[in-house]
Amino acid sequence: MTEKKVALITGASRGIGKACALELAKAGCDIVINYAGNDDAANKTVEEIKALGVDAQAFKFDVSNQTEVDESIAKIIEKFGRIDILINNAGITRDDLFIRMDSDKWNAVINTNLNSVFYVSKPVVKLMMKQRSGAIINTTSVVGLYGNAGQANYSSAKAGLVGFTKSLAKELGSRGIRVNAVAPGFIATDMTKDLGNTDEYMKLIPLKRMGQAEDVAKAVKFLALDGEYVTGQVLQVDGGLII
Numbered sequence: 001m002t003e004k005k006v007a008l009i010t011g012a013s014r015g016i017g018k019a020c021a022l023e024l025a026k027a028g029c030d031i032v033i034n035y036a037g038n039d040d041a042a043n044k045t046v047e048e049i050k051a052l053g054v055d056a057q058a059f060k061f062d063v064s065n066q067t068e069v070d071e072s073i074a075k076i077i078e079k080f081g082r083i084d085i086l087i088n089n090a091g092i093t094r095d096d097l098f099i100r101m102d103s104d105k106w107n108a109v110i111n112t113n114l115n116s117v118f119y120v121s122k123p124v125v126k127l128m129m130k131q132r133s134g135a136i137i138n139t140t141s142v143v144g145l146y147g148n149a150g151q152a153n154y155s156s157a158k159a160g161l162v163g164f165t166k167s168l169a170k171e172l173g174s175r176g177i178r179v180n181a182v183a184p185g186f187i188a189t190d191m192t193k194d195l196g197n198t199d200e201y202m203k204l205i206p207l208k209r210m211g212q213a214e215d216v217a218k219a220v221k222f223l224a225l226d227g228e229y230v231t232g233q234v235l236q237v238d239g240g241l242i243i
Contacts, residue, residue, distance in 0.1 A: 185238025
């Protein structure tokens, strides 16, 4: 009998992370979700996952705090014994025009969106190297590829993830570990609910709709479970926004 795969997803109590957790649970994976603050949302997500017939547990820790990350991932490994899929999804925005952006806004986004991926991936990669298998998917963004006014911090962090993804793919391929990224465009989540008039954005998108978290989750599932000869890639899930 094939052992169940275990997936760890950061920032997974809601939004894209939650959609990824549910999609992988439907495919039979046991799920570990990380979250930072909302206990109720995390517990509700765990209940929804368990209702799909797999094991699930939530771990509350700050992905930008390396000590918390190391301690929590050690507990995850102790409980589940393995991690087959890592989805680095946790992220925040602190938007402002560059001339008005202070160092707190810069550092908060870099620490949560980029440094955290180093902290979380390090112990997981060590485990995957022992397993000689694994899949890592990093959530970047189309603004990490093309930039966006008012998001110098966010764009820089997400661009850093692209370089991280490609470098790690080259380092880890010989160990049976694949590393890819998804680059969402305009996705209907809490992070984009304050965009205001979305009609202007729709004019830019050939598919003429905002994406849903489930659209990203399906791409993540492909990279995690099905794309066995795919590594070092950035899959844009943007409705054709950047053609």
